[in-house]
Amino acid sequence: MAEVVLRGVWKRFGEVVAVRDMNLHVKDGEFMILLGPSGCGKTTTLRMIAGLEEPTKGQIYIGDKLVADPEKGVFVPPRDRDIAMVFQSYALYPHMTVYDNIAFPLKLRKVPKQEIDRRVREVAEMLGLTELLNRKPRELSGGQKQRVALGRAIVRKPKVFLMDEPLSNLDAKLRVKMRAELKKLQRQLGVTTIYVTHDQVEAMTMGDRIAVINQGVLQQVGTPDEVYDRPANTFVAGFIGSPPMNFMDATITEDGFADFGEFRLKLLPEHVEVLRDKNLLGRDVIFGIRPEDIYDAMFAQVKVPGENMVRAMVEIIENLGSEKIVHLRVGGITFLGSFRSESKVREGQEVDVVFDMRKAHIFERKSGKAIF
Ligand SMILES: Nc1ncnc2c1ncn2[C@@H]1O[C@H](COP(=O)(O)OP(=O)(O)OP(=O)(O)O)[C@@H](O)[C@H]1O
Ligand SMILES: [Mg+2]
Structure with a gap:
């Protein structure tokens, strides 16, 4: 050996x-x-x-x-x-x-x-x-x-x-x-x-x-x-991961949100601390979150509109039996959610979706390097 x-x-x-x-x-x-x-x-x-x-x-x-x-x-x-x-x-x-x-x-x-x-x-x-x-x-x-x-x-x-x-x-x-x-x-x-x-x-x-x-x-x-x-x-x-992680252009606001233009999500205090240390408050970044960390609000425990929840249009549903891969859109922003099979989402209808912000990732816009 x-x-x-x-x-x-x-x-x-x-x-x-x-x-x-x-x-x-x-x-x-x-x-x-x-x-x-x-x-x-x-x-x-x-x-x-x-x-x-x-x-x-x-x-x-x-x-x-x-x-x-x-x-x-x-x-x-x-x-x-x-x-x-x-x-x-x-x-x-x-x-x-x-x-x-x-x-x-x-x-x-x-x-x-x-x-x-x-x-x-x-x-x-x-x-x-x-x-x-x-x-x-x-x-x-x-x-x-x-x-x-x-x-x-x-x-x-x-x-x-x-x-x-x-x-x-x-x-x-x-x-x-x-x-x-x-x-x-x-x-x-x-x-x-x-x-x-x-x-x-x-x-x-x-x-x-x-x-x-x-x-x-x-x-x-x-x-x-x-x-x-x-x-x-x-x-x-x-x-790594299938379907792949969602990437969305965002600006980090001084008050600790990831702002996508169409909507914003509140970052965890510990994440805001890291971003402040790296001088990224007020800066453009890439926000990443995996489809499996986006939920149908029906099945989410913690849901606060304007903080971790947003209403999205359901464009396409891929039913895999064990889960549903849902193509979502808010204005011009598109992303995938991996929902439980029990979810009642329908194509062409709106659904409240919840982001698990503990699983959020932030990357430098130019280099793509992870901050967390
Ligand atoms: N003998 C060779 N002469 C010239 N170029 C080569 C040679 N062998 C490999 N390359 C080039 O080197 C690069 C890496 O090739 P390599 O075969 O290591 O890729 P790989 O990761 O194994 O890809 P795959 O998943 O398709 O097998 C490629 O751009 C390939 O065209
Ligand atoms: Mg090879």
């Missing part, structure tokens, strides 16, 4: 900066997620850790060992890094049985036959593949193939697992099942794991911590609760 450390890592492809000054410390045994939109540099980061790509600048450590540093001329090849990788395409050997596919990395390393047999059977048991050991890959379902690919990765007991969207080829239901299995397996093995995905639900449900990346730049590293409750900026706030 080992920690993985990136210090000031850059990767350029000609003009393109794929990774920009990345600093990341993955702890021993941790399940770290690299999360971000397509093209943000997730795979490139993983490939540099694996040794399939050399950084342009910076240092990478696996355990205490420096494995890449172009300035010192250090570059340890992949086979000497003691890592195992699982990719989106499982790339099993089609002519080999499940048993031989899993055994393959051990055979390459000339592990004694008895030891190979013991470890293949142990891994197969763990992954529920015991009954399938004599089958060929074409006789397996997608989920079974993916488990064989996982088996091949874990059989070696590497220091670090690197996984690049390993579940994205599976159908939605199987993905949910494999998500839980993979997480359980990682806990059981305790092997440091770096897992790439652009799916925020996968990230939230699986990760010990999540590293959110945008355009090659690390935005925030935190536990799922931290990135959800205390996003560092508007990018993280908008990327």
